[in-house]
Amino acid sequence: MIDLSHVTLTFPDGASRVTAIDDASLRVEAGSTAGVTGPSGSGKSSLLAVASTLITPDRGTVTIDGVETTDLSLTEKAELRRTKIGLVFQQSNLLGSLTAYEQLLVMNELTTDPKRRAERHATRERAAELLDAVGLAGDRDKRPAQLSGGQRQRVNIARALMHRPSVLIVDEPTSALDQERGGQIVDLLLRLTEENHTATILVTHDQRILPRLTSAHRMVDGRLRALSASDR
Numbered sequence: 001m002i003d004l005s006h007v008t009l010t011f012p013d014g015a016s017r018v019t020a021i022d023d024a025s026l027r028v029e030a031g032s033t034a035g036v037t038g039p040s041g042s043g044k045s046s047l048l049a050v051a052s053t054l055i056t057p058d059r060g061t062v063t064i065d066g067v068e069t070t071d072l073s074l075t076e077k078a079e080l081r082r083t084k085i086g087l088v089f090q091q092s093n094l095l096g097s098l099t100a101y102e103q104l105l106v107m108n109e110l111t112t113d114p115k116r117r118a119e120r121h122a123t124r125e126r127a128a129e130l131l132d133a134v135g136l137a138g139d140r141d142k143r144p145a146q147l148s149g150g151q152r153q154r155v156n157i158a159r160a161l162m163h164r165p166s167v168l169i170v171d172e173p174t175s176a177l178d179q180e181r182g183g184q185i186v187d188l189l190l191r192l193t194e195e196n197h198t199a200t201i202l203v204t205h206d207q208r209i210l211p212r213l214t215s216a217h218r219m220v221d222g223r224l225r226a227l228s229a230s231d232r
């Protein structure tokens with residue numbers, strides 16, 4: 001579960017400040033998906049940055065699984081992100097030299113934490129299971145250049161779920177895809193959200209996606225408003 005309550009975020013803008021998020025509240029339960037749409041510059045990316053604890057808001061709280069995060073130290077926030085938050089960005093940021101399977105393992109292989117190194121076997125099983133769940137079991141040894149845009153996005157999604165996050169933050173997952181492949185990625189995200197009990201926040205410009213989500217919200221000038229079923 002993630003609960004953003006009365007969040008306000010401003011950035012310096014010359015002598016004054018620009019308000020990127022203006023008193024926004026959003027609660028997403030485990031297993032459900034909240035969509036956020038809105039014009040360019042309305043504050044959607046800022047909202048995702050606050051929800052993922054990468055930016056601390058000026059005011060308001062961000063509670064993840066019952067833990068209020070805005071007062072945590074930088075180290076505590078980094079640990080929270082490592083254990084609780086999965087990120088999927090619009091641009092695939094896969095490493096060119098690694099296979100799909102290796103992309104999922106790399107974080108765990110790099111760690112010096114002995115406990116996590118000891119979990120290698122379980123990590124490999126989890127990676128295989130997730131590649132199967134995203135429909136890439138037969139493509140696990142392919143590198144990004146050998147995969148289509150939709151397949152690369154599937155690897156991104158699988159990688160974001162490796163550490164069993166309770167919150168999944170997804171930024172424009174279908175923007176680089178045609179309508180059919182975009183629809184398949186949305187289907188996949190909805191199914192994985194249910195199966196993995198994540199609280200998923202999805203930013204999208206694609207209005208067609210909104211009716212399929214648990215809730216939909218529109219951001220305008222930093223203000224977030226819930227859309228009724230008839231508004232979607």
Ligand SMILES: Nc1ncnc2c1ncn2[C@@H]1O[C@H](COP(=O)(O)OP(=O)(O)OP(=O)(O)O)[C@@H](O)[C@H]1O
Binds near residue numbers: 011012018019020045
């Ligand atoms: N690091 C920053 N420094 C200063 N101003 C910023 C910064 N990040 C965002 N802003 C401003 O905050 C406002 C919201 O920007 P944000 O990127 O969150 O919007 P957005 O809805 O995600 O836009 P887009 O759909 O184009 O990605 C804009 O006025 C933007 O110029």
